Amino acid sequence: MTIKPLIILPDPLLRQVSTPVEQVDSQIIQLADDMLETMYDAPGIGLAAIQIGVARRMLVIDVSREDEENKPIVFINPEIVKTSDELSTYEEGCLSIPDYYAEVERPAALTVNYVDRTGKQQTLEADGLLATCLQHEIDHLNGVLFIDHISRLKRDMVIKKFTKIAKAKA
Numbered sequence: 001m002t003i004k005p006l007i008i009l010p011d012p013l014l015r016q017v018s019t020p021v022e023q024v025d026s027q028i029i030q031l032a033d034d035m036l037e038t039m040y041d042a043p044g045i046g047l048a049a050i051q052i053g054v055a056r057r058m059l060v061i062d063v064s065r066e067d068e069e070n071k072p073i074v075f076i077n078p079e080i081v082k083t084s085d086e087l088s089t090y091e092e093g094c095l096s097i098p099d100y101y102a103e104v105e106r107p108a109a110l111t112v113n114y115v116d117r118t119g120k121q122q123t124l125e126a127d128g129l130l131a132t133c134l135q136h137e138i139d140h141l142n143g144v145l146f147i148d149h150i151s152r153l154k155r156d157m158v159i160k161k162f163t164k165i166a167k168a169k170a
């Protein structure tokens, strides 16, 4: 397992739409392991493959509490098939937009179909933090960031700030 460098805003890779995984082979399992290692190191509760520069429809999530054992879940080709009418609001952050947090409203519960790391088709019903995290990460697979769900004014400010930081580092 390897910790990979994170792709940071405003890198255009974050706007790329990821392509489906055709087969769960050793390369894909290795990628999942690297993603988990990178997520735990950050630390974060979710990571999409594009955040380490790989445009495949894959994400990893672990919303277990600090005092619990790790409960990693690997989602390959995840697809939301149902969302609740009820909404919930969480303060979200993103490993690709470090140290910025904002409240985002999303469906409170959902059903997702996906392929697990053994190549098996699965269905999961999620609510609470897991439901929010899944929607945030699946957005990444479509080139969408959580700042796209906040006001335009706030979003422009964040992008401006990160563009400045990137320029200073270049």
Ligand code: ZN
Binding pocket: 093, 094, 095, 096, 136, 137, 140
């Ligand atoms: Zn994110």
